[in-house]
Every structure is written in C-alpha cells, then in structure tokens.
Amino acid sequence: MKLESILLPGVDPKRPLVIAGPCSAETEEQVMNTAHQLAADGIKIMRAGIWKPRTKPGGFEGVGSEGLGWLKKVKQETGMYVSTEVATQKHVYEALKYGVDMLWIGARTTANPFAVQEIAEALQGVDIPVLVKNPVNPDLELWIGALERLSNVGLTRLGAIHRGFSSYDKKIYRNLPQWHIPIELKRRYPDLPIICDPSHIGGKRDLILPLSQQAMDLNFEGLIIETHCNPDEAWSDASQQVTPTRLKEILSALIIRDVKQTTEDLSELRQQIDELDNQLLELLAKRMRVSCEIGTFKKEHNLTIVQTNRYDEILHTRIAQAEEMGMNPEFMRVVLEAIHEESVRQQVDIMNNKV
Ligand code: PEP
Ligand code: MN
Numbered sequence: 001m002k003l004e005s006i007l008l009p010g011v012d013p014k015r016p017l018v019i020a021g022p023c024s025a026e027t028e029e030q031v032m033n034t035a036h037q038l039a040a041d042g043i044k045i046m047r048a049g050i051w052k053p054r055t056k057p058g059g060f061e062g063v064g065s066e067g068l069g070w071l072k073k074v075k076q077e078t079g080m081y082v083s084t085e086v087a088t089q090k091h092v093y094e095a096l097k098y099g100v101d102m103l104w105i106g107a108r109t110t111a112n113p114f115a116v117q118e119i120a121e122a123l124q125g126v127d128i129p130v131l132v133k134n135p136v137n138p139d140l141e142l143w144i145g146a147l148e149r150l151s152n153v154g155l156t157r158l159g160a161i162h163r164g165f166s167s168y169d170k171k172i173y174r175n176l177p178q179w180h181i182p183i184e185l186k187r188r189y190p191d192l193p194i195i196c197d198p199s200h201i202g203g204k205r206d207l208i209l210p211l212s213q214q215a216m217d218l219n220f221e222g223l224i225i226e227t228h229c230n231p232d233e234a235w236s237d238a239s240q241q242v243t244p245t246r247l248k249e250i251l252s253a254l255i256i257r258d259v260k261q262t263t264e265d266l267s268e269l270r271q272q273i274d275e276l277d278n279q280l281l282e283l284l285a286k287r288m289r290v291s292c293e294i295g296t297f298k299k300e301h302n303l304t305i306v307q308t309n310r311y312d313e314i315l316h317t318r319i320a321q322a323e324e325m326g327m328n329p330e331f332m333r334v335v336l337e338a339i340h341e342e343s344v345r346q347q348v349d350i351m352n353n354k355v
Helices: 028-040 065-078 089-097 113-123 140-152 180-188 198-202 205-217 244-253 259-265 267-300 308-324 329-351
Strands: 017-021 045-047 081-086 102-105 130-133 158-162 194-196 222-226
Touching: 017 028, 017 244, 028 045, 028 065, 028 244, 045 065, 065 081, 065 089, 081 089, 089 113, 102 113, 113 140, 130 140, 140 158, 140 180, 158 180, 180 194, 194 205, 198 205, 198 222, 205 222, 205 244, 267 329, 308 329
Parallel strands: 017 045, 017 222, 045 081, 081 102, 102 130, 130 158, 158 194, 194 222
Antiparallel strands: none
16 A cells, blocks of 8 residues: 555644544534634644434434535635545535545445445545544454555545444443554554544543543554534534533643654563563463363363353453453453464364364
C-alpha cells in the first residue's frame, strides 16, 4: 500500500491530530455554534455526520445534503477544514460538490466490501484524505481489505479510525477497544496513521479522556471526538458527546509522551522481555509435548479429547491464581482458552493419526 500524509495545509503536524464536531449535523444553528467555539479553541478539522446509518428505521437518519451547505459555511466563516462520513457513491459526489476536505467510511460500511468498492471507484482521482473506520466486527483483514480497495484505485492519503468492536458485553464500553487489533494494523503498516475514536468506543463522556490517553500512549496519531454545543440535547449519541469547553480540558490534560527517547532508554528492559518471552515459548512447547502424550494415552484407551470437568477445574484454579498475582482474570481466561485450543488441535491430530 503506497501511503502519503493525511495532513492538511496549516494543520499542526504534532500528535494528536484532532478532528472534533457533532455526531450529526442537526440544524444550521447547532453546526455554526459548535464550529465557532471549536475554531476559537484552535481546532482545525471539524466532523459532522450528514447521513447517519442507524440500526433501526425511524431514528434520526441525518439531514442529508442540506447539511453540506452548513459545512461549507463553516469553512467560509471559520477557516476550519470539514469532514463527513460517506456510505454510497452519491454521498461521495455530494460531499465533493460542497468542498468537504476529508471523508471517512463508517464502521457498518467497512464491513461491506461491495459498498467500499463503489466508494473507492467514486473516489478515483480525488486527492483528499480518506479515513476508514474499523468494521463493527473484530476482523482486521476486513479492515485492511477496505483500505486496499481504496489503495487499488490510486488513493494514497489514507488513514484508519479505531472505533472499537461490537459486543454483547456492554458493561464498560459501548464498543470493545480490543487494542491488539489496531496495534497489529500499525505493526503491518507503520506509515498508516491511526486516529482513535474514544467517543464511539466509550459511549460515555467520562471515558473520553482515559481512552484518548491510552491511544496517545500507544502512539496513535490522532483523535476524533464528538463535540456538540449542547450535548444533552443531541439528536444522536447524546451520552458520548462533550462540549467544546470540555474538549479543550480533555486535550490539555493529555500527556503526550515522546517516542524516540523512551525507545533508547528501554533497551535493557526490552532484553529482559525478550528473554522472558523465550522462556514462555519453551514452557509452552514443553506443555504441548506433555499434552501430546496425554493425547496418545487417550487414543490408546479410547477416551474423548475434551474432558469438561478437568478443563473447568484448570480454568477456575488458574484464573483465581492469576488474579492473586495481580493479573486480570479475563486476560488469563483468554490465554488459557488459546492454550487449550492449540492443545486440543494437537490431540485431534494424534487421534487421526496425522502425527
Ligand atoms: C459516527 O462517527 O458518528 C459513526 C456513525 O460512527 P461509527 O461508524 O463508528 O459507528
Ligand atoms: Mn456518533
């Protein structure tokens, strides 16, 4: 993937790149009021949803093209750049007609390769930054696939937005961050900027600052934060929007750590991590060998591979042990489940005479 900068002229290249504005453009007054406050605080790029993909019909589905006129006015009156979400070719043509400076593809659209392909074709030859939100489901390949479709038509000013992943478990987050997914994206495409969307991950105002801080500590390039002049009255996503004043507080509370300096100072500790990882791998391989011996025994004695009681006991004892040792029980569950899965896979091979 050939990648070039998504920075727009006059926008500070220092991290974080900030995109702020309402979930949806609702009225001209709301858009202009929010825009003037943001511009006064030095925000350079405004977001506003014009077409809103809603889970069920009957919700507010965006004001449509009329709102693009308001965004044009934002540009004229404040000098800010404007950005919006596109989900169809028609959206692309409309947005470009009104001079929108930056586009993004929403999470529901990224999950649909046909839609992404159509958008890509409509964007061929257009030189503006395009950001791709992660798909609603935790599928890194689908996310990369969408970026590749844009890259294949010749677009280079690409970026990714991490907005978290759908889950039934909504205890803390509206969408689970699953940080390892954007981290893996960054590992594969180090030049691809990643913008974190703490608003849609958290789903509530109080989580915006800690999530933004975490994104900065992971060296993500930017933040897209839903900001509304009167959040409680917002027509969509009211509970996660902040006022421009609160946005300013959040941004000034962020600690932006230096990448280079820490890399140098950390080499000794990193050596220790490398050594510990080696030990972990050796131990895991040893555990697998023992598990294969068990597999042979089960085969000879005609026993089933998974013995639920035993697995249940392993999960319980180890998770409790891990918690006592200061580790997150959920983390330990994921690790044990992964080890168990590999162990079962190897035993299945033994049962089927594959090894
Ligand atoms: C949005 O940015 O308002 C939006 C609809 O987000 P997502 O596509 O991440 O759900
Ligand atoms: Mn929203």
